[in-house]
Amino acid sequence: MAGGRPIRALNVAEKPSVAKAVSGILSKNPSSGGLRVRDGRSRYNKIFEFNYTIQNQQFQMSFTSVTGHLMELEFEERYRKWHSCDPVQLYQAAVKKYVPEDKLDIKRTLEEEARKCQWLILWLDCDREGENIAFEVVEVCKQANRNLNIWRARFSALIDREIHYSMQHLVRPNQLFADAVDVRQEIDLRIGASFTRFQTMLLRDAFNINFTTDDKNIILSYGPCQFPTLGFVVERFWEIQSHEPEEFWTINCTHNLEEGIATFNWMRGHLFDYTCAAIIYEMCVQESTATVTRVRQQEKLKYPPHPLSTIELEKRASRYFRMSSEHTMKVAEDLYQAGFISYPRTETDCFSERTDLRMMVQEQQGHPVWGSYAQRLLDPEAGLWRNPSGGGHDDKAHPPIHPTKFSAGENGWSQDHHKLYELVVRHFLACVSQPAVGAETTVDIDIAGELFSASGRVIMAKNYLDVYRFESWGGSMIPTYNFGQQFTPTTLTLDSGVTRPPPLLSEADLLSCMDKAGIGTDATMHDHIKKLLDRFYATKDSNTRFSPTELGEALVMGYDDMGYELWKPYLRAMMESDMKAVSMGTKSKTEVLETCLQQMKACFVDAKSNKGKLFESMAVFFERSNRSSINEQNTVAEVVRRCSLCQESDMVLRRKPDGNFMVGCTGFPHCKNVVWLPGSVSEAVVTTNICSSCAPGPVYQIQFKFRRLEIPPNYGVDHLGCIGGCDDILRQLVEICGTGSRNISSVPGRGPGHTPSSSSAQRSNSRGQGACLYCRQTGHSSDVCPSRVSRGRNVRSPEADAQEGESSIPCSSCGAPCVLRTANTASNRGRKFYSCRSQECNFFVWEDNINEGGRVARGNISRTASNPSRSGGRGRGGRSGRQASDFAFVSATGEPISGRCFVCGDPSHFANVCPNRGR
DNA sequence: GCAAGGTC
Numbered sequence: 001m002a003g004g005r006p007i008r009a010l011n012v013a014e015k016p017s018v019a020k021a022v023s024g025i026l027s028k029n030p031s032s033g034g035l036r037v038r039d040g041r042s043r044y045n046k047i048f049e050f051n052y053t054i055q056n057q058q059f060q061m062s063f064t065s066v067t068g069h070l071m072e073l074e075f076e077e078r079y080r081k082w083h084s085c086d087p088v089q090l091y092q093a094a095v096k097k098y099v100p101e102d103k104l105d106i107k108r109t110l111e112e113e114a115r116k117c118q119w120l121i122l123w124l125d126c127d128r129e130g131e132n133i134a135f136e137v138v139e140v141c142k143q144a145n146r147n148l149n150i151w152r153a154r155f156s157a158l159i160d161r162e163i164h165y166s167m168q169h170l171v172r173p174n175q176l177f178a179d180a181v182d183v184r185q186e187i188d189l190r191i192g193a194s195f196t197r198f199q200t201m202l203l204r205d206a207f208n209i210n211f212t213t214d215d216k217n218i219i220l221s222y223g224p225c226q227f228p229t230l231g232f233v234v235e236r237f238w239e240i241q242s243h244e245p246e247e248f249w250t251i252n253c254t255h256n257l258e259e260g261i262a263t264f265n266w267m268r269g270h271l272f273d274y275t276c277a278a279i280i281y282e283m284c285v286q287e288s289t290a291t292v293t294r295v296r297q298q299e300k301l302k303y304p305p306h307p308l309s310t311i312e313l314e315k316r317a318s319r320y321f322r323m324s325s326e327h328t329m330k331v332a333e334d335l336y337q338a339g340f341i342s343y344p345r346t347e348t349d350c351f352s353e354r355t356d357l358r359m360m361v362q363e364q365q366g367h368p369v370w371g372s373y374a375q376r377l378l379d380p381e382a383g384l385w386r387n388p389s390g391g392g393h394d395d396k397a398h399p400p401i402h403p404t405k406f407s408a409g410e411n412g413w414s415q416d417h418h419k420l421y422e423l424v425v426r427h428f429l430a431c432v433s434q435p436a437v438g439a440e441t442t443v444d445i446d447i448a449g450e451l452f453s454a455s456g457r458v459i460m461a462k463n464y465l466d467v468y469r470f471e472s473w474g475g476s477m478i479p480t481y482n483f484g485q486q487f488t489p490t491t492l493t494l495d496s497g498v499t500r501p502p503p504l505l506s507e508a509d510l511l512s513c514m515d516k517a518g519i520g521t522d523a524t525m526h527d528h529i530k531k532l533l534d535r536f537y538a539t540k541d542s543n544t545r546f547s548p549t550e551l552g553e554a555l556v557m558g559y560d561d562m563g564y565e566l567w568k569p570y571l572r573a574m575m576e577s578d579m580k581a582v583s584m585g586t587k588s589k590t591e592v593l594e595t596c597l598q599q600m601k602a603c604f605v606d607a608k609s610n611k612g613k614l615f616e617s618m619a620v621f622f623e624r625s626n627r628s629s630i631n632e633q634n635t636v637a638e639v640v641r642r643c644s645l646c647q648e649s650d651m652v653l654r655r656k657p658d659g660n661f662m663v664g665c666t667g668f669p670h671c672k673n674v675v676w677l678p679g680s681v682s683e684a685v686v687t688t689n690i691c692s693s694c695a696p697g698p699v700y701q702i703q704f705k706f707r708r709l710e711i712p713p714n715y716g717v718d719h720l721g722c723i724g725g726c727d728d729i730l731r732q733l734v735e736i737c738g739t740g741s742r743n744i745s746s747v748p749g750r751g752p753g754h755t756p757s758s759s760s761a762q763r764s765n766s767r768g769q770g771a772c773l774y775c776r777q778t779g780h781s782s783d784v785c786p787s788r789v790s791r792g793r794n795v796r797s798p799e800a801d802a803q804e805g806e807s808s809i810p811c812s813s814c815g816a817p818c819v820l821r822t823a824n825t826a827s828n829r830g831r832k833f834y835s836c837r838s839q840e841c842n843f844f845v846w847e848d849n850i851n852e853g854g855r856v857a858r859g860n861i862s863r864t865a866s867n868p869s870r871s872g873g874r875g876r877g878g879r880s881g882r883q884a885s886d887f888a889f890v891s892a893t894g895e896p897i898s899g900r901c902f903v904c905g906d907p908s909h910f911a912n913v914c915p916n917r918g919r
Numbered sequence: 920g921c922a923a924g925g926t927c
Binding site: 014015016043044045066067068069070072073075081082087090125129130132133181184185187188189190191192193194195196197200217219221222223224225226333337345520521523524527528 | 920921922923924925926927
């Protein structure tokens, strides 16, 4: 590059702080002539000036910034109004990128500066969005100065060496990265706007959604990020609702010594089969001497967390302080703006090797609470320092969140500012500390062939736990044992428990789900969560756990009933992989856009024709509204034909407040032309088929669905009909069923459709009333419908567990699997029993014996203090020589319960020695 | 009035 006259270059960063930081670094050299600052058109985006040399060429640098995206994507004016078009048109409607009003001042600064420069150097963040913003800046600057020489600086941290290196090794901007973002923007806009308009106009006025005083303004939004987020909440809620508690049993053993108490856990964990657990327990009781089979001592380390990314900050603030992710980001932004912490929106969880970590620790030495810990960290003799280990994420744009300025608390800080700053500092100090060290002892014992294990832990060095007060690592003592040592347990109990459903999703859980599925970015995840609350789709309790509202559940249920997974994260995942393909150049921008929008349009059209499902799911929770007749004018009605009476307006298909359909003239009340349809219509959709005989045309045919129970058996449920006068079937059904022109209850003999419930009390019970939404049978509600089991809402059903021949329990005699079978003998036909699969073993037990006779001792049963007998018995097979009659059981309350055989019910022996077994 | 993504 030649020397000579200095070149004027305009540098642009993504945010003011980066413009300031990079200018500061580049102007440190005395030859820079110092750093000068002047105002631009925007009060936030200053312009920094300094001199710089790139490969012997002198430059006069101006360095300014934007604030994120400079442009927005929007539909052309004629599509902006909600009623301007059928939402389906939004899949083709023209869109344009423009600079919104509040960014015009930045645009003007860029134009003015660009005119004075020969070079444009782009310092946007080095991610896809940054690259897209770079091209927005290029577009604006090029319009002002077509001859600009355009360069891109690539940097991953605001560190002197790296910034200088970037400036000396400028590259060209990457169009493919920017294209990928263009694809995302367009898809998000078209899908979001079309579905939001569709479902809002369809449902808002049709139902009484009583969330606000003015629920006319409620928006039922759909978005490719917000809906899957709602999906996570609803799915967990359904999982909890469909949980069926299942009883299980476990054997616990304790041993008390002067040194302490050891609690031994059964290696089998727990068994769901009582008989099996009880028989094993019985064996243990009869041969209750415990033998130590292994003593293991190990050093265990508990590592400090990785450096702090945004999602971790949000999750931990939620867990430790119950702060919402949205509030956390607000407070973090304040701390960042005031210079106390680094940039809070980062995916990076590892520090660059060039970061001066020790200097950051030094800053904290004077703090009254954690200052002494910082001092210890810097003392080589303390041996507390450890270079932080990263979690493998790097957004190449920002470092992990860390303190940037010391503070012992500022005057203007709220409690939450204090808490969050403390979390950032303690987390940072923890990251550069040694892990906590513990000595763990594990003792395995054998009782009658069953294995149990106990462990204890002594904390040897707390290390990072000294400063990271949010985490703990419990220590527990265990007495000393030696290999081969034998002892008699102090207690040996058979305890029962019940499986519990998972808890509602916490905010931290929700963030994890989103992170895993790639929903949102570090900077937007909290927005999506907040949107669920703002849209009344979900609520958050004081424990930061989320439940869907009836509205949220109804919407997800509606789409689920249609068979779409629009509420699942797959659409976003598909878009993400397509975006990657675009950014790699393996797929073109147009190809991805066309394919995705084509698929989504087909889905939208299908959803529109299946809107009855959304109506049905909404009707489960909400009353129909009387506003709908007026406001249905606002929905985009489907045109059937030009009105043959007034010949001025269209005849459109409408659904009335009572749920019935009609075709009426839009010229009403001036023109009163109307075609009444049969009252038995449950769904009606105008098709694109044109009737070949009715005139004047076109008259579009309508696809009808009739309620089976309301039409004669010789008529089909599905019918493609015409209202132009040519359709005999339609005419006959009007005669037979009547029209939907009267109130449904006044038509005798007509089966109920989805009659709107008339009170809130009724509404709250609506799930248990009327026909099931799924199979339309009465007697159960849709959420427990057996036909839904396979679709995942009911996680498990008892019927599914009791499959003929399914291997379900280990044989208590030989250990081989027992299978559940159904008897086919004359006396026991249909009766279920378990039998052992082994040819050598003939273990057999009636299932109803287990349920009725087996549970003789509910709750905890344990051995009494009486001495166990080891005298030979009359049993056969397995572990011989046991006799049950010497034993008594006590219940959890200490009352004695005599033992009883689970096979034949005889109290004189146990099942494993039952003479009737296998008969 | 709608999305999600930047950012103040």
